[in-house]
Amino acid sequence: MAARELKEQGIPFEIHEANNRPGGKVQSIEVDGAHADLGAHWLHNDDDNPLTAIARKAGLTLQKDTASNRLAYVDGTRHGSEFRTNLSQYFDASKVAQVRDGNIADIPYHKLTNSPEGEDLIKRLTPTWSGVDANDASPSATALLKSANEPGGYVVKEGFQAVIDALVKEVGEENIHYNSRVKKVDNSQETSRVEFADGSTAIGKKTLFTGSLGVLRSGQIEFNPPPREVAAHLKGMQTAYMAKIVMKVDPQFFAQHPNLHDLHVNILDGDKTSLLNVASAGQPFVTLMVGGKEARRLETLPASELNRYFFDHIKDVAELNGLQAHLKGAPIRTGWSKAATSMGCYSSTNVGAERSGALSMGNLHFAGEAIETEYAATTNGAARSGQRAARNIAKELEKDVTEQLAPQVPPCPPQSFVNMVEVNRNQPAPNGKPWHFTR
Numbered sequence: 001m002a003a004r005e006l007k008e009q010g011i012p013f014e015i016h017e018a019n020n021r022p023g024g025k026v027q028s029i030e031v032d033g034a035h036a037d038l039g040a041h042w043l044h045n046d047d048d049n050p051l052t053a054i055a056r057k058a059g060l061t062l063q064k065d066t067a068s069n070r071l072a073y074v075d076g077t078r079h080g081s082e083f084r085t086n087l088s089q090y091f092d093a094s095k096v097a098q099v100r101d102g103n104i105a106d107i108p109y110h111k112l113t114n115s116p117e118g119e120d121l122i123k124r125l126t127p128t129w130s131g132v133d134a135n136d137a138s139p140s141a142t143a144l145l146k147s148a149n150e151p152g153g154y155v156v157k158e159g160f161q162a163v164i165d166a167l168v169k170e171v172g173e174e175n176i177h178y179n180s181r182v183k184k185v186d187n188s189q190e191t192s193r194v195e196f197a198d199g200s201t202a203i204g205k206k207t208l209f210t211g212s213l214g215v216l217r218s219g220q221i222e223f224n225p226p227p228r229e230v231a232a233h234l235k236g237m238q239t240a241y242m243a244k245i246v247m248k249v250d251p252q253f254f255a256q257h258p259n260l261h262d263l264h265v266n267i268l269d270g271d272k273t274s275l276l277n278v279a280s281a282g283q284p285f286v287t288l289m290v291g292g293k294e295a296r297r298l299e300t301l302p303a304s305e306l307n308r309y310f311f312d313h314i315k316d317v318a319e320l321n322g323l324q325a326h327l328k329g330a331p332i333r334t335g336w337s338k339a340a341t342s343m344g345c346y347s348s349t350n351v352g353a354e355r356s357g358a359l360s361m362g363n364l365h366f367a368g369e370a371i372e373t374e375y376a377a378t379t380n381g382a383a384r385s386g387q388r389a390a391r392n393i394a395k396e397l398e399k400d401v402t403e404q405l406a407p408q409v410p411p412c413p414p415q416s417f418v419n420m421v422e423v424n425r426n427q428p429a430p431n432g433k434p435w436h437f438t439r
């Protein structure tokens with residue numbers, strides 16, 4: 001979105017992408033003409049999301065998932081769709097208001113509850129809400145209460161990746177360099193110099209870095225001078241983890257169970273917690289999502305254990321009885337925390353911390369979901385943050401040009417002024433009249 005904004009403003013740019021594909025943590029797979037999302041899934045906030053307009057313009061099929069077709073299994077007991085609504089009874093309304101209004105200090109959000117039972121439930125839900133495990137430092141209740149993200153949203157039938165493909169077309173494929181991994185960004189001189197892993201370099205007026213929180217944290221990229229503001233910002237963040245197991249299912253199974261379309265099931269079984277998403281946008285897939293440190297453990301399990309892991313998680317979900325006989329092929333597992341270009345999934349705000357909103361140091365700007373304040377941790381936020389950074393860059397460039405074009409009054413030492421007057425005094429005035437000196 002940053003590049004699209006720059007293009008609109010007529011500012012030339014190059015995109016350097018470490019992967020051999022665009023999209024980062026947006027990635028879809030196609031199986032027998034159906035699409036499943038391995039990374040981002042919902043276009044949250046519907047039309048209040050800049051990516052929705054891109055999807056519409058490209059003629060993609062957006063299906064509204066209100067996240068209202070929802071069940072929960074808590075320690076094996078089934079709860080109906082009222083579960084989500086009933087969660088509000090566990091929150092202490094006065095504490096919520098005081099934290100939101102800043103009248104009491106920030107706390108982890110499981111502490112917004114009014115009973116040990118409520119606290120336990122919210123702690124169990126936290127890994128699938130925020131991608132981190134609930135603890136004394138995280139996640140921030142203030143950040144949650146101020147977040148504009150809404151659950152559910154549009155699901156793209158052609159896969160979220162199709163939105164990125166449409167964006168690439170708008171930006172121009174010719175402006176993207178794939179397999180081009182940034183190693184160093186040197187802003188110690190007037191220009192910005194970027195070095196890549198293959199030894200090549202690029203020089204420009206500005207650099208906008210949009211790599212993830214995990215990548216920034218890892219120190220795999222050298223910034224010169226070191227961006228201290230970024231280090232301060234990162235201190236208030238935690239990398240959030242989310243892993244998915246996607247199961248391909250014979251469409252016949254869903255034809256026989258139409259009530260399963262867009263079904264969300266929270267599974268809260270002891271310390272085993274997950275969110276199950278069934279037949280999203282009518283696609284023949286069941287996706288198990290686990291968050292926090294369990295997501296990292298899942299990524300390291302031998303492939304031979306994935307089937308057992310999946311069915312162990314969903315064993316209580318009566319609605320999926322008989323599913324096993326309809327599976328097609330091996331489970332597909334994501335690996336976002338292991339991949340060098342993501343090193344995690346999104347970001348979570350620690351108690352007492354605040355996101356920066358916009359980060360820039362001289363010619364170096366940062367954007368991405370981890371910088372965003374309002375729509376943090378989502379593609380919506382990443383897109384907005386990129387647009388904002390690009391506009392800031394455009395303003396800075398305009399300012400540079402205005403300064404360069406401003407009439408330069410050369411310093412005028414007193415003797416040269418005197419010399420000029422003496423020369424002129426001996427010349428006839430251009431209008432033939434005698435020179436008239438005012439001093």
Ligand SMILES: Cc1cc2nc3c(=O)[nH]c(=O)nc-3n(C[C@H](O)[C@H](O)[C@H](O)COP(=O)(O)OP(=O)(O)OC[C@H]3O[C@@H](n4cnc5c(N)ncnc54)[C@H](O)[C@@H]3O)c2cc1C
Pocket residue numbers: 016017018019022023024025026038039040041042043044180181182183210211212215221242243244334336340341342344345346367368369370377378379380382
């Ligand atoms: C499992 C999962 C589910 C999610 N669900 C949703 C959802 O439903 N809705 C939603 O809105 N969001 C969701 N998210 C979050 C969403 O994917 C992120 O918020 C979003 O992708 C962040 O975008 P970004 O541009 O900030 O970072 P990224 O997507 O990480 O993009 C950064 C880019 O920088 C590249 N890069 C990294 N290092 C280098 C380097 N050294 N040199 C050059 N290039 C580099 C990467 O390859 C990548 O292309 C989900 C994420 C995951 C993992």
